[in-house]
Amino acid sequence: MSDLLWQKAGVETDARIMRFLAGNDVLLDREFFLHDITASKAHVEGLARIGVISTDEAAALERELDTLAQDFRSGAFVLDERYEDGHSAIEARLTERLGDAGRRVHTGRSRNDQVLVATRLWLKEKLDALATHCRAIAAVCLERAAQPALPLPGYTHLQRAVVSSTAMWFAGFAEAFIDNALRARQTLGWIDANPLGTAAGYGVNLPLDREYTTTALGFARMQLSPIYAQLSRGKFELAALEALASALLDLRRLAWDLSLFTTAEFGFVSLPPEYTTGSSIMPNKRNPDVVELLRASYATVAAARCEIEQLLSLPTGYQRDLQFSKGSIFHGMTHGLAALELAPDLLARMHWNQPAMRAAIEPAMYATDVAIEQAAAGVPFRDAYRAAAAAAASAGEGRTPERSLAERVSPGGGADVRLEELASRLASLTG
Structure with a gap:
């Protein structure tokens, strides 16, 4: 592991303790690394605007940050166990290439606001993707609802209840995912606040140009209170997961319907063959495995929410417990979005079995x-x-x-x- 940013003279580190402290943080930081670089560029520009570094130093730092981003994308630079985390890797690279200019890059910021701003940029990206997936699902549902309506039994308590139709079924999920897209956008707007410049949670004795970095990073507003910036860590992640969970709740119910409708006992729906798998022992089987995993995907997001909620029993200020929230938000958001991405094509290509549906109307x-x-x-x-x-x-x-x-x-x-x-x-x- 490279030299630690916080290492004090005369204090030796224990390798076992360091492994425990680092965990898989540096590997998770690969997901946030490019956002960390983007925020570092804005911070460098802000320092130059208040005269803490020269314009020449700022230009050199920005060039190296761009090069680091290119090297990371191409695989020429690998973020691995040589570094404590992504933040340390950025500073180490800049110091290696630019000497004292690289050592100045951390002036006026903490790893606390560094991780906050990188995570916030990442969450904005993921919430935008969530809104996009929900709109795509709603659009397919509306297209299919506009096709000639086929009679379909409507159920309550899993018992035959009244006559429904394929148009009504699709319209129901169309409206659900329209609302889910709206919630994703509203959540994005709520967390669209810039924490860069709040440092370790109490501000710094520099006139940081936070208005500039807010605009440069594309945030709608500044998160003013450094204390609230720390209080919001975990809270904003929960909000993003809750917006995702709202969509996955509807996906779970949709998948449950398809799980039932594809059984021989119902026989209402045939799935595209790519969305089914075979049995390892029973030659006659085609299983709706994709639908079943779509149905199960809410559990991953619920688990991520639960883990973060349990971490947030904390006093004011940063606590190291919050490191564990990074894995939760990454796994929850990544899996949930991957599930939603599969839904539009599935819905577009599923086939209704009209005779079976009609025969079930008593x-x-x-x-x-x-x-x-x-x-x-x-x-x-x-x-x-x-x-x-x-x-x-x-x-x-x-x-x-x-x-x-x-x-x-x-x-x-x-x-x-x-x-x-x-x-x-x-x-x-x-x-």
Whole structure:
């Protein structure tokens, strides 16, 4: 491991303790490294603006930071166990190449605000990706909802309930993911605050140009209080995970439907072959493994949320416990986004089995229609309800699924799905 930034003269380090302290931090920092470099460039520019370093030094530092980013992308520079973390690696590289100029780069900042700003930039990127995936899922659902509606049994308590349709099913998930995209954008706006320049949580005795770095890094506003900058670590990560979890809750329910609908007992849906796998022992099997793992993906995000929540039982100020939040946010966000990315193609290519769906619509599923018709004609609803219940077995006489759907005129119902309104909401979230 390279020289430690915090090493004090006369104090020896214990290799076992150092391994425990470092953990897999330097490996996780590979995910945040380019954002750390970007923030370092803004910090260098800010130091030059207040005269702490010269313009020539700033230009040389920025060139080396750009070169480091290129080398990292190409594999010429590897962030590994030689370094305590990504922050140390940046300073070590700059010092190696530029001597004293490299040693000045840390003036006015701490690894605390360094990790905050890199993580914040990374979270903004991931929340933007979350909004993009949710919009893509909603768009596919709207496209398929606009196709001719096929009658589909509607269930409550996993029991056949009323006549529904494929259009209503897709419209339901379209609206869900429109809301999820909106929540992702709102969360991004909430965390879009620049912590760079708050140092270790109490500011520094320099007139740092924080307004400049806020603009240079593309943040909407400055996070003013250095103490709140530290308090927000973990809190903002939780908010991002909660936005992701909201989308994965809907994906879980969608995947549950497909898990049921693809069984032989239902037979409503056929999946694209690429989304199924074979059994290692049973030649006859094709298993919906992708759908099942989509269903399970919420668990990864929930686990990440739980771990961070447990870390946050802390007093004011930075505590080393927070190092463990980095792995949680990385694994939760990475896996959750990968799951959502698969959904649009799956939804676009799944196939409805119309005969099986129609065969599952039994006469009793029209009983609600009968009761409401009687109530609309003046019969007290409870009386109409009891009469319809008593005659449920014959409720389908003279009725068809198409008629049931055509008469469902309440907004959002089978005859008034309002896809145009949903499309307008989706359009408002683009760009």
